[in-house]
Amino acid sequence: MKTETSTEMELLPLLCLCLLTRSGITSAQLNGPKNIKVEGGTDVVLPCSLSTKENVELKLFDWRKDAQKDDGLKEVFMYDSGNHYNNGRDGQSEEFKGRVSHFQDELKYGNASIIIRNTKVTDSGEYSCYFPRLRPPQIFYIELVVEPKVITVKEDSDVVLPCSLSTKENITSKQFDWKKVAQKDDCQKDLFYYNGGSNDNKNCFPGQVSHFPDELKHGNTSIIIRNTKVIDRGVYTCDFPNLQPPQKFHIKLVVVGAALKPSLTILDATADSALLQCEVHGNPKPKVELQDSDGNNLNAKVTQDSEREGSFYITLQTTVTKTGTYRCVVTQEEIKHQIYAETSVHISGPKVITVEEGSDVILPFSLSTKKDIPSTEFILKKVSLKTDDGQKVFLYDKCHFYSFECPVVYGLGRNMMFCFLVKGVSTVRRSRVGIRSELDTVLAVIAEVVHEDISEDNALTSTV
Known part of the structure; x- marks a missing residue:
């Protein structure tokens, strides 16, 4: 019985390969698509090479982005014996025009990789590299994840959220719209709306948010947010709804609120012990420790660990029974920030009275x-x-x-x-x-x- 099962398992990959071949396409990846993750605004290479390294200068290969629930199939790049989208061939999807190219000198080694420049979050998805005229035809898959460009600033500082068209076309008479994407604890927010300089322009945060009017003629629709707060963190979008094709850029803003000096108090004290409490808040989430004068961590109870308005609030309590200096240490490793507060505790103990036996x-x-x-x-x-x-x-x-x-x-x-x-x-x-x-x-x-x-x-x- 074990021998039959083993034989069946050995034949399974062969059966899958036969089905792929009979369908007219051989997948070059038995383990699924290769995953590539990049930050928005950067360039990315999508690899596609034949294992035989045969010359593909006179071959046909076609790069496509598979249809998604909110979008159809996209033509990314097609090459056919020297004829491609960058030298006059028609059919490329609008959002990829001027941003995709191949490596001409690598074709003779079977390398049909492409590069996508100035990636956007909307470029995320599954791509296929297809050789329809090979025998058998071959196809490669790439899963591309483009994450929003991340900008990190300290709380109370000003920050510029960049948004520029690669064509640098004049958009003084165009429309663009800045929004803050909805989060789990907040709804979507309109930030700044520009409608060709008309009276329809809308600034939802006057005095805090503004654009650069003189930069519009260069395709620059960046905005500046002044006096940022931790609550301003999140993903922002810069949308050009009337361009052909429409374009949207994503920016992730991280506002760092360095923890202030913690509050270390003595809640209750007796002759034998004292109850210490340390309170702190900040973002990113701080690590809080109660220590004795030798730097040893004390066993402490967390009485509060919550998040509100972009900050983490943490409270620790512990009971000490010895006289000494105690410290509450707050560490935010992500921003290399550490701060502490300390207090002195005096444990008096019971009062001692000494008398002779027989006396009052x-x-x-x-x-x-x-x-x-x-x-x-x-x-x-x-x-x-x-x-x-x-x-x-x-x-x-x-x-x-x-x-x-x-x-x-x-x-x-x-x-x-x-x-x-x-x-x-x-x-x-x-x-x-x-x-x-x-x-x-x-x-x-x-x-x-x-x-x-x-x-x-x-x-x-x-x-x-």
Whole structure:
């Protein structure tokens, strides 16, 4: 079974070749048309050579552009024993007249390549090079892609969009129309319309867009756009609808908006950490990194990554736990632009109070707002530095305070007695605790701790 399948696969190319030969044409390309990509306004060579290298000076070959959905078959260049479109032969399509030529000295080597000068986006399509009188006839295919000419400028600068007829004919009394092609986030826009200098002329952006009146007699319909913005980026067309044949030129404008210095702020800070945020926008899309003072990249969360009005907006956030200088670095590799902002962060950590065993200690708490807090709840906890767990030691809630080791609730009063337990205390004696409320300060007085085992990972701390 495997042998039969293998034999069938081997015969398949032969069958295809037989079908092509029986149809009267042998394709010289079994792998499809050759693709060529160029920028509009440049010249391009479409290659076509016989593998036998036989002399084709007395042969016939015909270059055509295949029909497209919005256009019919086009005659590009025909050569027949020395007679061709450039020495009197009729039949060439209007848009290729004066722009296509062959290489006469190469014909004796079987080279029927042509050159198309001043390419346009409308030249894009599939071309065929056909030798109808060879036995068997041969045909070559070329896929040509002409991309708009690209012009790159910096934001806020002026730019000239070029558009000139190769014939340099006077177009003072002609019509031409500049438009901006519709984009995914914007519709088509009329830019500048000229109608032979009549009152029908229309400038949709007066003060920003203008043409060069003295250049019209030389076939130059270029325009200038002043004070460009990133939103002006896109593809523009320069159209001559009444010429024979009609002509249209395409220009791709890239407006570079170099990213400004990023905004690096501290959104939230505690004794143990700080939340940093970096905001930036620009075009092309910037690469944003948050770094420490050693230049190490920090793990950051992207909270915004959007595009509007031609600019990319990016926001990063990260939490840091060490004192130091932190930097937000913005890079736009396409335009070789880099800029940064930095800020200093101070992480204070918990306040340390050292006392001798058996003595009394005051743990100070104070709100920076100086707010009066007799009716406010606050909790005293002893926490492990290695975990987020905490053991409640004392609670004050709207003029009532509670010991978490005794079921008794005590009313507010001076020098009230209650019992409490701190994790790590092996022997606990009833202790005197005073609560004093003086607008901005709450002082907890812990008295007569008989024996307490305090280690590095088990300290008495508090939260308000």
